Amino acid sequence: MKKKEKNTRKRSLIIDIVLLAIMLIVSVISFYIAYTFGLIPMKWITIFAVVVGCSFLILLLLNFKKLPTWGLVMKRFVLIVLTVCIGTCGYFLDKSRTTINKISKTTVNEDGSTTKKSKMFVVVKKDADIQDLDDLKDQTIGFQNGSDEDNATYMKTLLQKEISFQEREEMDYTALITDLENNAVAAIAMSETFYNMSAANIDKFSEETKIIETYERELTDNQKKHKDITKETFTVYLSGLDNVGSPDQQTRTDTNLILIVNPRANHIDMVSLPRDGFIPNTATNNVNDKFTHTGMYGIDTSVETLQQFFGIPIDYYARVSFNSLIQIVDTIDGIDVDVEIDFCEQDENRSFKKDDLICLKKGEQHLNGKQALAYSRHRKTLGYDNPGRERAQQRIIKAIINKLVSPSAITYVNELLEIAPNYVITDMPANQITKFVSSELENMKPWTISSISSDNGVYDTRYVASIAESEGKKDVYLFNKNEVHALLNAYDGASKQLEMKEYHFDLTNLYKDTPAVNDDPNIVWDSMADVPH
Template sequence: MKQRKRTSGRPVKLKRGSSFDVLIAIIAVLTSAAFLYSLFSFKVIPTKWVMLIMLGLSLVLLILAFLSIVRTKRWISVVKRFLLLLIAIATSVGTLFVWRLKDSIYQIGNSTTTEIAYVLVKADSDIQKQSELSQKSVLYHDGTDADIGKKVQEALNKEVANIRYEKNESYLDMSEALLAAQCDAIIVPQSQYNYLTRKNENLSASVRILSEITYTKEHTSSGNIDITEKPFVVFVSGMDEAGELNTDLHSDVNILMLVNPITNEMKMINIPRDSYLPNPALEYGNDKLTHTGMYGVENTLQTIENLFQVDIDYYVKINFSSLIEIVDTLDGINVDVQITFCEQDENRSFAQEDLICLNAGPQELNGKQALAYARHRDSYVDQDLSRNKAQVDIVKGIVKKILSPSGITKVDTLLGNVSDYVMTNFSGDEISAFAASELEDGEAWTISSLTISDRTFDSRINASAPDLGPLDVYLFSKEDVAEVREAIDSFIDPQKLSDFSFDLDDLHGKTYEKLKNNGVVYDVDAQYPH
């Protein structure tokens, strides 16, 4: 008889996997692949973290796959199936979470608003409908609102052919030309129409709105800055009024944020809401800074750029009435309250039971308390300037909380609702890149502030509301402007500080010359005698 050859070791006994085992294994692999793809495409989670997650998942799946083809004890099979199901569920939820977060970021970073413009004709004009504008002369603004004129033209051209468009750089001149029958119609944004009719009470009776054009305005950044590698400037405009963000209202909070992602430093410069400055939207007539917000956040931004001769890279427009939601989502913020006071609640109720009272000193504020502190001014000697400091402290508190370990865990919830009360021209890619850089860096930020404190007040006529008579305003001095410009230059480009110089009689450089050539004198001494 032939003897069987002895073999060394026992052969591995394979088992026939059940269809259920195969199914859950395939699902786990597919959901894991989708999860990893979402992490890679999101570009917020640092690559090294994603690689570690991928390595860990791969090892677990390989071990579970091996256990699926070999005979094991029953309890091991049960554990294996449980782990596969757990991986499938966890990676599915993770994928949904990542895509939701990505969608929220891109929704914030691709802000659009709906704007309205009017086509005006004389009240006694023979033109009765939009189609009759063919071969007619229509004036449009080719200055700061050139993009509005073009958008309205695009809308009109879809309905009417052969309109004769003519450029003009002054809405006031356009309205006078219309009344003098020097043109057949003019294109005017709703905000400018309101201004013109306030300035000239007879205008509304002398003109007629032929048609109302609705257009979409995109708020996008230039994309010329790598905000993970270079310092940049952000303008924060806050509305302390009820209303949608796409509604142009007073800009009550005006903060320049200087951000250096290399040194992890941030400096905030608060600009008084009652600053008396030339309003670009109103032919550079002198106006309160807060009023410039009625003509769009870009108009307020341009006003500040003209004053300090600084290029503002981005803006963030927030509704301070929604401060409650922001702070409460973050589970409160830490603020050093300047004074002991009581203030009305978010509904502006002065009923005793509704008052919100705080004691002076460092403390954690909830949403209602933060809003009360941001609004309060009656207890201060200088009122608005001290309230400005309080608002800066609140913004600092929010930023610090978001950048803290506990704050990061709240980002998903915050972003899920933030589009309702934040509008910005940061792109989704820029927000993602900055977040990824911060997660990888992990270093704490140093946040400081600068408050303009050279307190000079007066009463002046405001271009946006001349009928109200003289209003209380803040007058800038040369020293104010010089201090802010030096702070900006030294922060954005420290190398320039040793060569920092400018003519105090011409603080505004090219902007001054441009405005001077247009007949607008923009001089600190002339506009704001100290």
Template sequence: MDKRRESSQTRRIRRTKVDWFGIIMMFVLLVCSLAIFARLMATKMLTTTNLVLIMAALLVVNGLHIFVQLPLRRNKLGKLICGVLAVLLSAGMIYGTVAAGAVQSALNKISGVMVEKQVTAVIVMKEDEATDLGDTKGYRFGILANRDTNNTQQILSAMEKSMGKVETASYDTPAEMADALYDDEVQALILNEGYIPLLTEQENYRDFSDRTKIIYEYITEHEITAIKPTGSITKQPFVVYCSGSDERDSDINAKTRSDVNILAVVNPKTRQILLINTPRDYYLPLAFNGEMDKLTHAGLYGIQESMAVLDNLYGTKTSYYGRVNFWGLIDIVDALGGIDVYSDYSFETSAGDVAGYGYRTYSYTEGWNHLDGLEALMFARERHSFSDGDNQRGRNQMKVVQAIIEKITSPSVLSNYQDLLKAMSDNCVTNISYDQITSLVQMMQKEGFSWNIQAMSAREGSGDTYQYCYSAPGDPLYVMPPDYEYINTIKSVVDQVMNGEEIVIPSEPTE
């Protein structure tokens, strides 16, 4: 009798909408759990310990939901609460899966880049009616006689296939080419775009870009020779060259001047980083031919030439590089919601209509300043407001970089991570591989995220500040003679980092 009554009561407990809602969400939660765990494994960013902990947490959460949702129960409140929790947890897991995928995609885009581009332009006068290459048939073209000959011949060969024989006139310098174009000796120029900023540095050609227009660009790609590191990136000291381009329209992979030149000497075992800023106008011998030139001009011959010039100066062996389009700072800093930077001085700078943002005067006070993207860029670019010009600009650039790193590593970055990843993937590249980056991330999970970061800047020495430069033949250009005595001081601190000693930087002289 009792058994029949119990059976009758059991039959009366039927699955309701709450039951089916709970069961559906139980399966949704299970699928989302599998998806986020698979994505986290694919990123390779988490240590085995952290993956095991996450897997255990997911098993517990899903096990509890199965325990609550599968059995028939008279009280539906527990099922309803678990179902709602499953909705919230599933939404969070979907967000996490998408976020992890976005991080992985962005890092894959910027890491392991081993290609550089050279852009050769066909240039005519602004008022010329030609709008594309086909309109220049019958023109006489000015070319450089002894510079960038391989790229020039490649574009000439391509032009002759479609236009027939092309008449050319050779000149020794870009300035002579510009004069020939102005005087109608030639109707067009074939010139590597990297030489245009060098030309506009000269007094008589500052308006060259305003008087001319580019109607065609010929792009060639060159593979960067791989540099084999001396050891594991998580165990052995290494050096990274951080290059910043100040050309607003430049392709991030293009060979162009490097306006920011920072070596990061890293010892992962002692958790120490030494940042060394070298002014762009430092007057140094080029590595490939020994000719004297500005450091910034070394970038015209490829990022490895810039690395070699700095290695010769400091006695380092640089294995990695990171390149940033400095104009991308606007997007990166804005995506972070601005950054806080300490200024050593109060100053103002006017930069005209910067990047189409309109004419503005940018003001900074001594002390802490909260800067948006454009203000951060102007802060990092200004040098004329300071008595030591490029030296202070280098220090300010490192302040901006440090502020960005601090903001990126704070929890607030999660609120706008998609815009940040897009800004970084559009404006940054490195030859550090994806696997090496994830190895560093795993190392920091095990040993902590704190680093001892110190900075030094090369100083101006004595000597003539106007010298002839190999890459810009013609009039002497402003240069900065190196202070080799202080370079030796920097070398000694580099040795401290490489040898695992605590960084001790000599006190800066007071002004």
């Protein structure tokens, strides 16, 4: 009998040791991920490590004490629960790191330079009789000459060293994929980021294509220096494309916002820009154009045009397509928005058929992804127009932010991390993102959001640079200098916070000692309208 009890005790001890070993391994891996990722503040990691370490020691010491059956069950239950919790945290941290690295493959080095790592693929149709690069000799390969032109040029140089081929260029990957489907090209040179986006946005793309060659690239940029975004005010240009598909498309920008983020005051100024804003387009030799058209020349053109017109730096951009709004809102189980008017709007496929129309009533309500998209696009109601749409877009963004910081976020964070890399592109380095989030987790202060709308100007009819004069004049929005001043003051105030004793103003000249509005004589202001309406 004693021998049987001894054997039972021995088996029980072995089980406990195995469970403790699993907990130790899971803990070491999870804390290693947390430490190397940098998202969780170090003091949090230290506190958690002490708590887990003490728990481990207590559970270990209990192995040397004879416990009643209920005590043994409780000990193992606690051990298993702790292991699962620690492993789950490690899993989500690792997934978060993977997601952020997919969205932005750029990192900031200690000297302020940036290093960008990327993979690039040569993609062909799955049913094509092409197995390697030699099979592409003297055939046509497609390259993107828009937002991913730098990677395309790099791949072109590598391929030219290996085979002879014909070239075909398109402004975006969506057009190149159509060329591949129509056999206008035999292969496409694609970066990994846009390959993944195409797989998510284009039906059966990954099923009907195959990768025959992969290249890796590491590029260091010593020119652009990055701010300490945990302390310094920075700006983000948020661009929403006027199309369904991948965010790399060279198409009109339908939603345009500048976020002025002040990390010291935990405040964001959200500035809506009218898509029809009439300003010098840097891609057309500064001939005046609708701002929405700058998107047709790439995200960099939109950024350069904004910087030149407003005279403030645009530190980062984030670009999304219509798909992303639908997917994000649906993933977080919808948003609560106060809809301003009754209206009906086309669906995401631009269908005005009766069965496809999306109609909403005025008032506070819960919107799904398609409804949120319809609300963000609507502008045809008389008297509502573009300013109304800009207000709607701001309400939607605020609602999304509020949902993401609510306790319910834990229920959909996993799925949100899955879809984010497929619908968002940004030039914010991965370690800048983690550094900012880590700082916010450490401080845990609530954020406030203010809205600045551009609706004090007037509409006019003018020729625009990106449309031939033969097509006639187009409706454009002429900015009012005061609304531009409002943006400049918001940025200046966030960047140069004054002590109360230094605060001053002049009632006779409210803009004294504030940044000056652009004095470019080519700019057409609202006071210069020919036919204001």
